[in-house]
Amino acid sequence: MDLRLLRYFQAVAAAGRITAAARDLGITQPALSIALAKLETQLGVVLFDRDHRGVHLTESGRRLLEVVTQAMALLEEGRQQLTGLENEPVGRFVLGCPSALGCYLLPGLLPGLLESFPRVELVVRAAPSTQIEEQVAARAMHFGLCTHPPQSADLIMLELFRDEVCVVGASTPAAARTPRPWGEVSAQLRRSTLLYSSIMPQALKIIEELSALNLAPARKLDCGDVHMVAEAALGGLGLAILPRRVAAHRHPTGLSPLHPRLPTVADTIRLIYRSDMHRTRAAELLSDALVTRARALGKAAPT
Template structure:
C-alpha cells in the first residue's frame, strides 16, 4: 500500500463518489477503483459499500479514515521539513577582514547571514590585506575582504566592492613646493605607515622606490585613525585613504601632499574553485546585492 492509495482512499471517503474523487486526485475513475480494491485486498477489509448514492464508508473504513489522514499529514510534514533542511544553510564561514578595509560591506554580510542563515557560524579574523588573500588561497579562510593595489591572483574569484585613492598627508603647514613635494625634505621626516603587506604600506614603498629614498624613521601603525591623529599632532607624515584624507583636510587637521595611489580596490574574494560551495554562493549573493 503506497501513499497515493491513501490519498485516493481519503478522497473517495470525503467526496462519497468515484467520479468526484477522480477529479480531486487527478486520476481516471478506473485508477481510483483499482486503488480502493488494492487497499481492501492488502488490508483484508471492506472499506466502502457501493450504493446508488455513491460510496459509503463501512464501519471499518470509518475507523481507518482518521489514521489515513494522520498518515498523510505526517507525510506532508516530512516533505516540508526535508525542504527546509535542504534550503537551510548550516556550518561555519571563516571570514577574513583586512585592516582599515570594508567595514560597511562586512556589516552587510554579517547582518545578511544573521537574518537569512542563522544556523551559519561566522568566524571573523583580522589581518593585513596580503595575509587575508593568502589565507583564502591556502584554505585557512573561506573568503575575505581586502584592499588590492594591483591585480588579484587568477586563482581567486573576486567581487569589487569599491575603489579609492590613497593620499600622503602631513601636519598643517607642511611645505609643498609649487612644482611638487620636496622629497628630500620629506625623507627627513618621520613616516607613519603600516607594514608593506598592506595597501598603504605598498603605496609608501612605491613612493620610496619611485623617488629613490627611504625615511630615516618609520613609525609602524596599522590603524588609520591612529595614523590620522599622529599626523594631525605633528608627529610626521603618513598615508590615508581618500575619505579620511579629505575629511581631515576639510577640518584643517592635515595637509594633503600628493596622491600616493590613484586606484586601490576593495575586494571580496574566495577561491575560484570553490565558488559553487553553498556558503560561498550565499555570501557572494549578499555582497553583490549591496553594490
Template sequence: MNTKQLAYFLSTAEQGSISGAAKTLDVAQPAISLQLANLEHELKIKLFERNFRGVALTSAGEQFEEHARLILNQINQAKLALIGQQTQCKGKVVVGLSQSICNVLSIQLQTELEHRFANVELTFRVGPSYMVENWFAEQQIDIALCYNAELNKNAANTLPLLSENLYLYISPRPKNPSYSELSLFGSIPFESLQDYELFMPDKRDALPELLVAQAEKLGIKLKTRNAFGQLMTTLHYVSQGFGLAIYPSSATCHLEACQQIRAINIIQPELKRDVFLRLSDHQRKNAAVAAVFELIRETTANLHADHSWRGTLLDTKYRQSSVINVESAVAG
C-alpha cells in the same frame, strides 16, 4: 513634463471636464488647470477645446492621449517590477572588506539597503586585505572588495571598481619638530619619503607591498614603524601630530572633513591602487547578494562624486546615478 501632468491630462480627457477630473482625483480644480496649462505650454500645442459642457480633445490631444497612456503604463510596470524585486530580496549577505573601505562605504551602503531592500540583512567582515582574499577563497563571504591585481585581473565575477589615490597624511598642527616643514607641503616626491618615519600596516597587506615595491624601483628604503592594530587608533595618533601615514582618502574622509588631518599629494610617481569588487560563484543567482553588489557599485560612484573616495572611477555604470533617476521617474 511629469507623471502628474499626464495623469491630470488623461483624467480630464476621460471625464470631459476639469471639474470632473478634480472630483475623481480629489484635487483642486485650479491645480489641474495650472498643470494642463503648463503641459500645453511645454508641448506648444493645444490639447483641449473649451466649451459650455466642459472640454474636448483636439486632434493633437487625441494623438497625445495614446502616448500619455503608453508612458504611464510603462512607468507603472517599472514600479511593479521594482517593488517585486525588492520583495524577492531576502536573506543575509556577508561583505568582506578592509578597514579603510569599511570606513567610507559602510554607513551609506547600509542606509541605502535599509531604504530599498528592508528584508536583506547585511554583515560586514572587516580585516586586512590578505584575510579578505582568504575569506573569499574559502567561501566565508559573499562579496569581497580586494586589491590584489594579479588575483583579480582575469577572475570571473570580478569588476574593477576604483583606482584610489594614496596620500601622505599629517596633522595640521604637527608636534614632532621634524614634521614642521611638511606642514607647508602640498606635494612630496616619493623619494623624499625615505627621510621620514611612516606608520606601516602588516607587511602581508596590499599597502606595504605596493610601497616597498615602489621604493625598490627607486633604490631607496623607507623607514617604518608598526601601525596600531586598528586603523582609527593609528589615525588618531597621526591627527594628534605624532606620526605620519600613507592611506587612501577612504580611510580619512571623516577626519579630513573636520580638518583633523591633512593630505599631502605623493608625486614622482603619483601613487594609486586598484580596488576590485568580487562576487562569489556560489552566490551568483542569489537576489539579495546581487542587490548588495549593485548597491556597492552605485554607492562607490556617489562617494567618488562627492570626493570622499578620491581616484579614478573604473566602473562607470552609476557615474550619473542612473538608479536614482529611475526611481525618481517612478515616483513622478
C-alpha cells in the same frame, strides 16, 4: 519513505473509496490498491478496514493521517519559502569589508540598502582584502569589498571607484593647498618616523620606492591597523602611508598628501563574488545595489 505513496494514502482517506480516489489521482484502481498494500507492508500495519461501503481508517491509519497531514503542510511551507528565496528579495548575506574602507564607505552605503531590502539580513565582517578574497573564494562570504586585484580565477570583480595610496602628514589648511618646497619635504621625510600597515601591499611598495629614491625615513613603524596609522599620524607621531580617502575621512584638513613628487600607488576598490554564486533574486538585487550606490559615493573625490 515514498511521498507518492503517502499522497495516495491521503487521497483514499479523504475519498473513503479506492475507486473514487483512483479517479481523483488519475490512476487505475488496481494500481492504487497495489500502492496501498505496499505502504502497509513498509509500515507493518493495517491502515484501512475494507467493506462493501468503502474503506475506513484503522487507529493506525488515523494516526498516520495526522502525521502525514502535518508533514505535507511543512513540505508545502518549505516549498513556498524556497520559491521566495529564488524570486523575492529575502535571505542572509555576508559582506566582507576592510575596516578602513568601511569607515568612510559603509555609512553612506548601507542605510539605503537596508531600507530597500527589509527582508534581507546583511552581516558585515571586517578583514584585510587578502582575507576577504580567500573567504569569498571559500564561500564563507557572499560578497567582498577589496582594495587589491583578486588573484582567484573563480571570482567576478566589478570596479567601483579609485583611490590613491600616498605619504601624508598633519598639516594646516593652507599647507594642504600649497605644496611645500621639495628640499624641506625630503629632509622632513628622512628624519621622521613613517607609520604604515603591513597588511597594505601598496604601503610596502611605497616604502621600497622611497628607499630607491634615497628618501628612506629615519624609522619605520608598522602599526598593523590602518586606523591606528591615521590616528597616530594625527597625534603627531610621524608621517603616514594611507589611502587618500582614509586620510580625508573625518579629518579633511588634518592629514594631506605630503608632496606630489613622492611615490604613490593607484588603488581600485572592487566588489567581488564567486562566478558560480547561486544568483537568487535577492543576490542579484543586492549586488546591483552595492555597485550602483558605491560608484555614486566614489564620485565624491577626497579632499
